[in-house]
Amino acid sequence: MSTELHVSAEESASFDRATIEYIQRASATGLYEIRGLGAKRKLPHFDDLLLLGASLSRYPLEGYREKCNTRTVLGTRYATKPVVLDIPITIAGMSFGALSANVKEALGRAATAVGTSTTTGDGGMTSEERNSSKTLVYQCLPSRYGFNPDDVRRADAIEIVIGQGAKPGGGGMLLGQKVNPRVAKMRTLPAGVDQRSASRHPDWTGPDDLAIKIRELREITDWEKPIYVKVGATRVPHDVKLAVHSGADVVVVDGMQGGTAATQLTFIEHVGIPTLAAVRQAADALEELNMTGKVQLIVSGGIRSGADVAKALALGADAVSIGQGVLFSLGCNSSTYVQKGQHIDASADYATLGTRPGFCHHCHTGRCPVGVTTQDAALEQRLEVETGAKRVRNYLKTLAMELTTLARACGKQDVHHMEREDLVALTVEAAAMARVPLAGTEWIPGQSSP
Amino acid sequence: MNAAAAAAPVKEFDLSQSGNLRALNRWLHRELPVECAPRVRVVNPDGAHSIAAGVDGAVEIDVLGHAGYYVAGMNKQARVTVHGNAGTGAAENMMSGLVRIKGFASNSAGASAHGGCLVIEGDASLRCGISLKGGDIVVGGSAGSFTAFMAQAGRILICGDAGEALGDSLYEAVIYVRGKVASLGADARFEPMTESDLAAVRELLAIAGFDHDPASFRRVASARGLYHWNADANQEY
Numbered sequence: 001m002s003t004e005l006h007v008s009a010e011e012s013a014s015f016d017r018a019t020i021e022y023i024q025r026a027s028a029t030g031l032y033e034i035r036g037l038g039a040k041r042k043l044p045h046f047d048d049l050l051l052l053g054a055s056l057s058r059y060p061l062e063g064y065r066e067k068c069n070t071r072t073v074l075g076t077r078y079a080t081k082p083v084v085l086d087i088p089i090t091i092a093g094m095s096f097g098a099l100s101a102n103v104k105e106a107l108g109r110a111a112t113a114v115g116t117s118t119t120t121g122d123g124g125m126t127s128e129e130r131n132s133s134k135t136l137v138y139q140c141l142p143s144r145y146g147f148n149p150d151d152v153r154r155a156d157a158i159e160i161v162i163g164q165g166a167k168p169g170g171g172g173m174l175l176g177q178k179v180n181p182r183v184a185k186m187r188t189l190p191a192g193v194d195q196r197s198a199s200r201h202p203d204w205t206g207p208d209d210l211a212i213k214i215r216e217l218r219e220i221t222d223w224e225k226p227i228y229v230k231v232g233a234t235r236v237p238h239d240v241k242l243a244v245h246s247g248a249d250v251v252v253v254d255g256m257q258g259g260t261a262a263t264q265l266t267f268i269e270h271v272g273i274p275t276l277a278a279v280r281q282a283a284d285a286l287e288e289l290n291m292t293g294k295v296q297l298i299v300s301g302g303i304r305s306g307a308d309v310a311k312a313l314a315l316g317a318d319a320v321s322i323g324q325g326v327l328f329s330l331g332c333n334s335s336t337y338v339q340k341g342q343h344i345d346a347s348a349d350y351a352t353l354g355t356r357p358g359f360c361h362h363c364h365t366g367r368c369p370v371g372v373t374t375q376d377a378a379l380e381q382r383l384e385v386e387t388g389a390k391r392v393r394n395y396l397k398t399l400a401m402e403l404t405t406l407a408r409a410c411g412k413q414d415v416h417h418m419e420r421e422d423l424v425a426l427t428v429e430a431a432a433m434a435r436v437p438l439a440g441t442e443w444i445p446g447q448s449s450p
Numbered sequence: 451m452n453a454a455a456a457a458a459p460v461k462e463f464d465l466s467q468s469g470n471l472r473a474l475n476r477w478l479h480r481e482l483p484v485e486c487a488p489r490v491r492v493v494n495p496d497g498a499h500s501i502a503a504g505v506d507g508a509v510e511i512d513v514l515g516h517a518g519y520y521v522a523g524m525n526k527q528a529r530v531t532v533h534g535n536a537g538t539g540a541a542e543n544m545m546s547g548l549v550r551i552k553g554f555a556s557n558s559a560g561a562s563a564h565g566g567c568l569v570i571e572g573d574a575s576l577r578c579g580i581s582l583k584g585g586d587i588v589v590g591g592s593a594g595s596f597t598a599f600m601a602q603a604g605r606i607l608i609c610g611d612a613g614e615a616l617g618d619s620l621y622e623a624v625i626y627v628r629g630k631v632a633s634l635g636a637d638a639r640f641e642p643m644t645e646s647d648l649a650a651v652r653e654l655l656a657i658a659g660f661d662h663d664p665a666s667f668r669r670v671a672s673a674r675g676l677y678h679w680n681a682d683a684n685q686e687y
Contacts, residue, residue, distance in 0.1 A: 221504075
């Protein structure tokens with residue numbers, strides 16, 4: 001007869017170890033948790049869709065010989081100088097402050113090299129970013145940090161940010177350790193304050209006002225530059241229609257997998273809807289207004305691969321925008337960083353933060369072990385501009401190659417010809433959200449009988 | 451207006467004519483002479499929005515009537531006078547220059563202004579000077595609720611009364627108020643007037659052309675209690 005004591009391993013589904021840890025942490029500190037990056041919970045995503053390649057009923061293009069167009073034009077509704085890109089994959093708005101100046105320059109160089117745009121963030125436009133970016137989208141945020149007419153005129157497009165996927169309804173946040181003297185000066189704040197941006201714009205309230213605000217920006221730019229309106233994905237049909245009625249040239253819809261430099265955990269994981277659900281609702285809203293092709297749709301939030309891009313385009317997006325993907329491309333969550341061609345181990349720095357490569361979301365601390373999300377003078381040197389630019393360029397090139405490979409396989413000479421008929425869903429949830437048939441059936445939940 | 455300015459040639463835009471708002475702004479952006487610019491008269495504004503928005507030049511602009519939203523928005527250098535009332539966001543994000551509203555100003559006057567001076571001879575509505583980033587605002591009458599909300603830098607002088615939540619979540623901007631204050635916002639507090647405060651009030655009154663005793667104003671500034679996270683103040687931010 002065994003003398004070993006029986007140890008219960010029955011873990012509560014409601015109060016599992018992570019939940020217990022959360023409660024005990026809250027009890028110890030009296031503060032909610034703040035972290036970076038996006039939602040980590042499992043969500044319906046583009047992985048839950050599959051593309052239907054060509055066969056007898058569809059004719060494929062030769063993968064290595066026939067051209068597949070990726071040219072993308074944004075802002076054709078009112079702007080006299082629309083944004084023309086070589087690929088439908090753009091770099092999302094991320095602030096100088098959240099990211100170092102080196103990173104912003106690297107992103108600009110990479111975007112320029114592949115013929116796409118990059119975007120400023122909640123901290124104004126840096127000279128490094130402007131000078132390195134052929135096409136730069138300038139964000140107009142509720143905080144208006146660093147916002148000024150000279151940079152409005154230097155920009156290639158203006159993006160009015162209503163919200164972002166990681167925190168729809170919430171303002172930006174930059175903790176004091178990242179508000180160094182340069183960041184503070186650009187934002188007109190005392191250095192070292194825990195900066196909390198406004199969640200509402202200071203000079204307009206509601207869509208009727210927004211229409212007038214957009215017209216002001218058009219007047220200031222002599223109607224040349226496209227005006228984007230970015231919303232965090234929540235009530236997508238209403239928000240997209242209101243943005244269109246307000247006069248947007250381009251609507252950007254950011255799903256809940258979208259990243260952040262610092263936000264309350266409860267916000268990241270519990271507010272908004274997944275990108276997969278949002279893209280179809282947004283595309284349908286444009287269709288209902290007969291605005292497909294007139295107002296362009298950019299989708300962001302958890303876009304990772306060329307397959308994600310292809311599926312987003314097939315569902316109705318004109319382009320995608322990537323934030324976290326390019327951070328990982330730069331080396332975020334890598335075990336090493338590169339200095340003069342040598343890989344240097346950063347494991348100890350991850351350990352100091354209480355994490356390890358692959359799990360880090362400590363952007364809010366400013367102690368990024370690989371020099372991406374930091375304002376620390378020593379740490380930011382860990383990201384060499386040339387190295388970072390090359391990595392992001394390679395990543396974006398890879399995505400574009402994957403995208404065209406999939407488009408050709410579906411028989412498309414242009415990636416913008418991808419269509420919903422090219423898609424099926426792997427799960428009932430994805431079929432319902434994307435409104436494409438469950439694989440192997442004709443069933444679209446809510447639209448047809450199983 | 452000095453004698454030279456009064457004698458300068460005048461260029462007139464009549465906004466009752468279709469397309470003239472765009473023509474006005476385009477002329478101001480692209481054809482405004484760098485030197486010896488003519489005075490600009492805007493007639494029949496009739497509440498049009500974005501009058502003289504985005505100007506970057508030393509020019510005198512008179513708007514002869516009521517202006518809509520965003521008059522003199524993002525202004526640099528220009529001296530703009532509205533001979534009437536102004537809608538939401540007058541002189542929003544102004545960088546420099548002088549904007550004078552002879553009547554009343556609606557919501558968010560001077561929002562996020564980085565520089566220059568906005569003078570409102572009448573009352574200002576809600577959120578005057580919200581997110582102010584360095585400009586000056588002088589209100590001849592009273593200012594509405596949430597004046598100077600999250601104002602980061604600059605000065606706001608209120609010759610009349612202030613509404614609820616004055617200076618809520620202030621950073622480094624300073625408010626001077628002469629009349630009653632319905633309530634102070636989170637982290638705002640009255641502070642003693644110093645000699646430099648009196649000099650600042652005197653300077654702002656002189657710019658605006660108002661005649662009040664600087665000693666009759668009170669100073670409101672940030673207690674700086676919200677600059678860093680504080681678990682015990684969870685409803686304060």
